[in-house]
Amino acid sequence: MDFTFKEEHVAFSDSIRKFLMVEAAPEMLREIWETESGRSKTLREKLAEQGLTALSVPEEFNGIGLGDLDWVLIHQELGYYAIPDSLTDTAYLATYLLSHLSTDASLKKEWLPKIANGSARVAVGHPRNPLVADAANADLLLLWHEDEVHAVRRKQVQLTQHPSIDMSRRLYQVNWTPSDTTRICPARIGKALWEGLVDRAALAAAAQLLGLAQRMLDLGIDYAAQRKQFGKPIGSFQAVKHHLADVAVKIEFAKPVLYRAAYAVMREQPRRSVHVSHAKLAAGDAAWLAARKSIQVHGAMGYTWEADLQMFMKRAWALDAAWGERAFHKKRIADFIYADQAPLGPGETFT
Amino acid sequence: MRLEYTEKQKAFRAEIREWLAAHVPSKPLVSFDTREGFEQHREWERTLNAGHWSAVTWPSELGGRGCDLIEWLIFEEEYWRAGAPLRVNQNGIFLLAPTLMEYGTDEQKQRFLPRMAAGDDIWAQGWSEPGAGSDMAAIRCKAIRDGDHYVINGQKTWSTRAAYADWLFGLFRTDPDSMRHHGLTFILLPLNLPGISIRPIKQLNGLPGFAEIFFDDVRVPVENRMGDEGSGWSVAMATAGFERGLMLRSPGRFQQTAKSLIDLYKQYRQSADADSALGDAAVKAWMDAEAYALATYSTASRLRKGGQIGAEASTNKIFWSEMDLAMHEAAMHMLGPRAELMSPSPQSAGDGHWLDGFLFAQAGPIYAGSNEIQRNIIAERMLGLPRS
Numbered sequence: 001m002d003f004t005f006k007e008e009h010v011a012f013s014d015s016i017r018k019f020l021m022v023e024a025a026p027e028m029l030r031e032i033w034e035t036e037s038g039r040s041k042t043l044r045e046k047l048a049e050q051g052l053t054a055l056s057v058p059e060e061f062n063g064i065g066l067g068d069l070d071w072v073l074i075h076q077e078l079g080y081y082a083i084p085d086s087l088t089d090t091a092y093l094a095t096y097l098l099s100h101l102s103t104d105a106s107l108k109k110e111w112l113p114k115i116a117n118g119s120a121r122v123a124v125g126h127p128r129n130p131l132v133a134d135a136a137n138a139d140l141l142l143l144w145h146e147d148e149v150h151a152v153r154r155k156q157v158q159l160t161q162h163p164s165i166d167m168s169r170r171l172y173q174v175n176w177t178p179s180d181t182t183r184i185c186p187a188r189i190g191k192a193l194w195e196g197l198v199d200r201a202a203l204a205a206a207a208q209l210l211g212l213a214q215r216m217l218d219l220g221i222d223y224a225a226q227r228k229q230f231g232k233p234i235g236s237f238q239a240v241k242h243h244l245a246d247v248a249v250k251i252e253f254a255k256p257v258l259y260r261a262a263y264a265v266m267r268e269q270p271r272r273s274v275h276v277s278h279a280k281l282a283a284g285d286a287a288w289l290a291a292r293k294s295i296q297v298h299g300a301m302g303y304t305w306e307a308d309l310q311m312f313m314k315r316a317w318a319l320d321a322a323w324g325e326r327a328f329h330k331k332r333i334a335d336f337i338y339a340d341q342a343p344l345g346p347g348e349t350f351t
Numbered sequence: 352m353r354l355e356y357t358e359k360q361k362a363f364r365a366e367i368r369e370w371l372a373a374h375v376p377s378k379p380l381v382s383f384d385t386r387e388g389f390e391q392h393r394e395w396e397r398t399l400n401a402g403h404w405s406a407v408t409w410p411s412e413l414g415g416r417g418c419d420l421i422e423w424l425i426f427e428e429e430y431w432r433a434g435a436p437l438r439v440n441q442n443g444i445f446l447l448a449p450t451l452m453e454y455g456t457d458e459q460k461q462r463f464l465p466r467m468a469a470g471d472d473i474w475a476q477g478w479s480e481p482g483a484g485s486d487m488a489a490i491r492c493k494a495i496r497d498g499d500h501y502v503i504n505g506q507k508t509w510s511t512r513a514a515y516a517d518w519l520f521g522l523f524r525t526d527p528d529s530m531r532h533h534g535l536t537f538i539l540l541p542l543n544l545p546g547i548s549i550r551p552i553k554q555l556n557g558l559p560g561f562a563e564i565f566f567d568d569v570r571v572p573v574e575n576r577m578g579d580e581g582s583g584w585s586v587a588m589a590t591a592g593f594e595r596g597l598m599l600r601s602p603g604r605f606q607q608t609a610k611s612l613i614d615l616y617k618q619y620r621q622s623a624d625a626d627s628a629l630g631d632a633a634v635k636a637w638m639d640a641e642a643y644a645l646a647t648y649s650t651a652s653r654l655r656k657g658g659q660i661g662a663e664a665s666t667n668k669i670f671w672s673e674m675d676l677a678m679h680e681a682a683m684h685m686l687g688p689r690a691e692l693m694s695p696s697p698q699s700a701g702d703g704h705w706l707d708g709f710l711f712a713q714a715g716p717i718y719a720g721s722n723e724i725q726r727n728i729i730a731e732r733m734l735g736l737p738r739s
């Protein structure tokens with residue numbers, strides 16, 4: 001039993017943090033998000049140089065071949081720096097689907113190396129979300145149809161954009177026609193694959209939400225230390241301190257939940273979906289509380305377009321319902337705890 | 352990261368589970384806040400000690416098993432799962448002992464620890480005074496050096512178990528001219544010394560769970576001092592760190608409560624579902640108890656690799672006390688008009704244990720450093736916000 005990360009995990013996510021601090025500063029992201037595509041080729045190339053696009057691509061396809069536990073720390077950083085959905089959807093989710101295809105070696109050969117080197121974007125569509133993120137930027141779309149997996153090129157689909165309050169999001173209604181030629185995996189195998197995908201997607205969202213929570217807390221702390229009223233920094237007032245302390249508590253107790261969920265997914269443990277739902281709810285809660293408390297601490301400044309806080313708040317509000325709204329995740333937990341003979345109580349945490 | 356138990360850890364769990372199955376009293380003991388119950392619980396401590404289970408984390412030469420923190424967690428999980436009696440000597444074994452191991456002399460360890468493990472000495476804590484609650488540095492109770500003794504005059508209050516306990520540890524002002532946390536000394540003393548009078552205080556449930564202690568020229572030998580004279584504050588902070596940090600409330604306790612709450616919800620589902628907040632509370636109880644367990648395993652793993660207990664002492668305190676309160680509030684709402692009933696009413700729920708728990712949960716956010724004080728600590732030491 002050991003609940004600590006290996007040093008190389010920590011070192012890698014530290015290096016990503018330092019990189020993003022420079023390359024994904026809020027003013028740069030704002031500029032990118034104001035463009036029509038909302039994405040930057042240059043930033044994507046830099047992310048690829050850092051190895052992020054290759055992280056879970058198997059080595060035989062020029063990737064690094066790492067797994068869910070490696071991703072969870074990285075996703076916290078991606079959340080902290082509000083890196084848009086396309087990276088996660090391509091490098092974690094689509095890569096998971098593609099590399100688990102039992103057949104169709106040609107599809108893997110064509111796409112996985114391009115994902116690894118950062119030259120392709122792939123979007124993933126599943127009915128858990130009403131719209132598909134980054135569909136217009138994608139070279140390939142992997143779409144759910146009755147538990148089958150279908151692969152369609154960008155030009156085979158018709159898209160209608162739906163604007164989101166989160167400026168980083170690019171959401172599309174996708175019109176397409178499933179056919180024998182687009183099907184790359186039958187429902188019989190696809191069902192489990194999609195379940196694995198939804199768990200990973202919700203896990204990634206949870207990790208990003210926790211990163212966002214930390215970012216909003218840090219913004220609140222910085223602001224409270226520097227803004228003065230009544231001749232003192234507002235951070236010296238107890239009411240302000242307690243707002244921020246509450247956020248810190250929420251974050252502290254969501255983290256180990258997240259890490260256990262990542263571990264359970266990595267090990268394909270039977271209760272992984274329950275753990276993922278727990279992580280998503282706990283992280284969502286932390287992020288929403290962080291948003292509320294941080295804007296309160298910022299005063300009117302927090303209500304402006306200009307203050308960076310808004311970028312992170314909006315992303316947190318959006319991601320909370322991505323890959324399963326709260327009702328979905330609560331139900332998965334309720335079904336588990338109310339089952340006859342449910343393993344509850346002391347000593348069952350790791351059984 | 353490896354979230355599976357080793358074979359050795361599994362064997363340890365099996366061993367304690369088997370022992371508890373054979374030894375836990377089949378009838379619940381009387382509350383340890385009665386004289387009769389106190390002695391019953393002391394007997395239970397003796398039984399535990401005879402099986403070498405009373406202080407598993409201590410080294411074996413002192414009566415323990417040299418368990419690491421993961422094994423301690425396993426022990427605690429099994430303990431709560433088995434519904435074993437509350438630990439009447441929690442103050443001694445979990446709070447004083449770690450401090451004694453760090454700051455006590457070898458002589459003091461030999462003198463106090465084996466008797467503590469055996470239940471021969473049950474300990475109370477003496478920090479609070481009428482004028483020193485949250486502001487513990489305002490302690491005034493004096494212990495003035497007179498040759499090889501300290502002479503104690505003044506008052507302590509809210510001292511848990513002191514109505515029946517044998518010994519007291521706490522902070523006293525040895526330098527009458529000192530201010531705040533200077534000039535305080537950590538002293539251990541038997542509660543039957545001449546000049547001590549104890550006035551039990553009834554708690555919400557009507558039982559004397561804590562007491563006031565009055566000192567009138569009480570003479571305590573200097574060898575009962577722990578650490579240097581005047582260094583009591585830092586010694587006490589070590590105790591407070593352990594208390595808030597890890598050992599005061601192990602996760603098994605709350606996982607047991609969460610499980611009972613889920614059972615209660617299932618039992619009352621028809622009426623409970625009319626208030627959708629209750630189903631939500633049951634889900635949240637499971638999640639929070641689980642989160643607390645995971646966080647504790649995480650801290651234990653870190654400490655085992657040489658880390659220090661830091662701000663999680665304060666985040667833990669807030670988290671468990673608010674979770675405990677929320678779970679008991681939900682139970683009261685589920686029980687509805689039966690919630691207020693006490694035993695022997697045949698309709699009282701589970702001998703009124705929800706009611707007892709609900710009353711005690713009210714105190715969680717107050718004792719061991721109130722939650723407001725913990726939030727101050729988090730804000731200043733963890734988040735680096737300016738002091739007020």
Ligand SMILES: Cc1cc2nc3c(=O)[nH]c(=O)nc-3n(C[C@H](O)[C@H](O)[C@H](O)COP(=O)(O)OP(=O)(O)OC[C@H]3O[C@@H](n4cnc5c(N)ncnc54)[C@H](O)[C@@H]3O)c2cc1C
Nearest residue numbers: 476477478479484485509510511714717718719720721723
């Ligand atoms: C069940 C129980 C068992 C106890 N057992 C023991 C024991 O064994 N030994 C012992 O020594 N003591 C014990 N105590 C006492 C406990 O440590 C104190 O109650 C606690 O430290 C708070 O002090 P107080 O009660 O004087 O409240 P006060 O300090 O008067 O506080 C009252 C309220 O004011 C708030 N407050 C005070 N100062 C601040 C501040 N700076 N910022 C914000 N809010 C503030 C508090 O948070 C609280 O809400 C016990 C208490 C209880 C309830």
